[in-house]
Every structure is written in C-alpha cells, then in structure tokens.
Amino acid sequence: MSKSFPFTYIRKKFCKSQDAVVPIQCKAIQYGLGCFSGIRGNYNKSKKTVYLFRLAEHYNRLKDSTKILGFDFDVTEKEFIKIVTDLVKKNEAKEDIYVRPIVYAASIDVVPGLDHPEEDLAIYMIPLGNYLSDKGLNVCVSSWRRFDDDMISSKAKATGGYINSALAKKEAKENGYDEAIFLNRDGKVCEASGANIFGVKDGEIFTPHLSFNNLNGITRRSVIEIIEKELNQKVREESFDRSTLYMFDELFLTGTAARISWIASVDKKQIGDGKEGPITKKLKKFYDEISLGENKKYMHWLTKI
Numbered sequence: 001m002s003k004s005f006p007f008t009y010i011r012k013k014f015c016k017s018q019d020a021v022v023p024i025q026c027k028a029i030q031y032g033l034g035c036f037s038g039i040r041g042n043y044n045k046s047k048k049t050v051y052l053f054r055l056a057e058h059y060n061r062l063k064d065s066t067k068i069l070g071f072d073f074d075v076t077e078k079e080f081i082k083i084v085t086d087l088v089k090k091n092e093a094k095e096d097i098y099v100r101p102i103v104y105a106a107s108i109d110v111v112p113g114l115d116h117p118e119e120d121l122a123i124y125m126i127p128l129g130n131y132l133s134d135k136g137l138n139v140c141v142s143s144w145r146r147f148d149d150d151m152i153s154s155k156a157k158a159t160g161g162y163i164n165s166a167l168a169k170k171e172a173k174e175n176g177y178d179e180a181i182f183l184n185r186d187g188k189v190c191e192a193s194g195a196n197i198f199g200v201k202d203g204e205i206f207t208p209h210l211s212f213n214n215l216n217g218i219t220r221r222s223v224i225e226i227i228e229k230e231l232n233q234k235v236r237e238e239s240f241d242r243s244t245l246y247m248f249d250e251l252f253l254t255g256t257a258a259r260i261s262w263i264a265s266v267d268k269k270q271i272g273d274g275k276e277g278p279i280t281k282k283l284k285k286f287y288d289e290i291s292l293g294e295n296k297k298y299m300h301w302l303t304k305i
C-alpha cells in the first residue's frame with residue numbers, strides 16, 4: 001500500500017493529506033477527467049538531500065496535457081516548481097519519493113463534458129523505492145490493444161486512459177507475468193502499461209517512434225540523450241512488430257516509477273542470454289548517478305531540496 005506523506009497541495013494551499021478529498025460527484029471520479037504527471041525525487045544519503053528529476057519537463061508535459069483536454073491551467077512553471085519544492089520540504093522526505101501532480105475536473109455537474117470543468121491542481125507525494133523488480137521482468141504481450149490517438153490521446157497522460165493500462169496489467173498479473181506490453185491496432189509495439197520500451201540488437205538501440213500511441217516519457221527522452229551523449233550512438237526510433245521483440249539481445253523499460261528495468265523474457269521466450277545486458281547496465285549506471293546528483297554534467301536536470 002502506498003502511504004502518502006503528511007502534507008498535500010490542493011485548492012491552492014497545503015493541507016493535511018487526510019483532508020485532501022474531493023466529492024464523489026466530481027467529474028474526475030465519475031468520468032476520469034484529469035491529467036497528471038509523476039516526478040521522482042531521489043534521496044542522496046551522503047549529501048542528505050532529495051534531488052527532484054526534470055521538473056521543468058514535467059511541468060511542460062502537464063501543461064501540454066491540460067491543453068489537449070482543454071483545461072485552463074494558469075500555473076506558471078516558476079509557481080509549479082515552487083509548489084513542488086515547498087511540498088517536498090514541508091514533508092521532510094529522507095528517502096526516495098514519487099510526487100504526483102494532477103489537474104482534475106472538480107466540477108460536480110453530472111454531464112460528462114469538459115466545458116467548465118472547474119479544474120484544480122493537486123499534488124501529493126509517497127515514498128517509492130523500486131517500483132518494478134530489478135531481477136529481470138517476465139512480460140507478456142497484452143491481448144488489450146493500446147488506444148489510438150483519435151480515441152484518447154496517449155500524449156495527454158489522461159487519468160481515464162489508465163483504464164487501458166489497468167486492464168492490461170491485471171491480465172498480465174493474473175497470468176503470472178510482471179508487466180504487459182501493448183500493441184496498437186496495427187500490431188506495432190507501443191509501450192508497457194506504465195513505461196516506455198527500448199530494445200538492443202547487434203549493438204543498435206531501438207525504441208518505438210512517438211507516433212506509436214505511447215507517452216512522451218521524460219525518462220525515455222533522458223535515456224535517448226544519455227545514449228547520444230555518453231555512448232555516442234543514435235537511437236533508432238522506429239516501428240516494430242511483436243515477433244521483433246523476441247529477437248532483441250536486450251530489452252528494457254524506462255519510466256519515472258520504473259526507472260530502467262530490464263526484461264528477462266517476453267511471452268516466456270528468453271531475451272538474449274536471460275541476463276541483464278551490458279548496454280542496459282551501462283545506461284542504468286549513468287541514470288542512477290545522474291538522478292542522485294553524482295554526475296556534474298547533468299546537474300541542470302535536477303532540483304536540489
């Protein structure tokens with residue numbers, strides 16, 4: 001069970017987390033009308049501080065999401081960063097955390113429309129270590145297809161869209177797998193239920209192009225930048241099919257909660273030699289060092305508390 005820290009931000013102020021409640025009638029609950037982001041805070045034990053990862057990018061994606069949904073979102077980047085950092089300070093976090101900003105439709109009007117949603121920004125945080133196993137994930141291709149952009153925009157990180165993720169994850173878990181990989185209607189690989197996917201074949205690194213119904217992941221973007229700058233390689237952003245997944249030498253997921261998590265098998269077919277691959281290991285090392293404020297070149301990605 002995820003336990004919230006004592007303070008939450010809602011209705012333009014901080015309050016005790018147990019008081020951050022919304023009415024059952026509100027459109028966010030009734031119709032899934034909202035959009036959100038998830039921000040990592042990594043606790044550096046020797047420096048005794050939390051480093052928040054890429055706050056500006058999270059703000060920009062949240063703002064884009066509100067635009068897609070047609071919400072008025074008048075919080076500036078500067079204000080957003082101040083609210084998030086004040087919340088983390090107030091909660092005195094001394095461990096790895098996950099900060100969840102959500103812009104939700106607070107209106108209690110019964111019509112499932114997005115007009116006058118009375119949108120509000122709420123932000124809460126929970127302690128979060130490793131979200132997925134680091135012992136190698138056994139994943140399956142889901143029988144649930146990813147929704148297309150002309151159904152629900154996967155770029156909007158809309159709360160209602162996560163029903164699709166939840167169904168896929170439930171099916172995967174019930175069948176004994178750790179995670180589910182979505183295909184789109186055309187059978188092309190999209191992403192996992194809550195993370196982007198990368199594959200390595202003969203030293204080349206691939207990820208589905210952003211037009212394949214996946215979220216514009218901030219970890220995905222960061223990993224692509226690390227690959228270009230640190231490994232001197234270009235990532236091939238392409239489309240690939242289900243059977244291509246089986247042939248990769250290495251496969252891994254990226255996400256704020258998932259970090260970089262390696263995949264041991266897909267549909268019970270072993271990936272590579274069934275061990276964490278050398279490129280995945282290298283990327284994970286860079287990513288972990290950067291997130292903990294241990295790599296000087298990337299301090300501009302972090303906000304120190």
Ligand SMILES: Cc1ncc(COP(=O)(O)O)c(C=O)c1O
Pocket residue numbers: 038165191192193194195196214215216217218219220254255256257
């Ligand atoms: C469906 C989906 N794809 C990808 C991601 C990874 O995105 P990010 O790296 O911004 O956390 C997430 C994580 O929130 C997600 O829910």
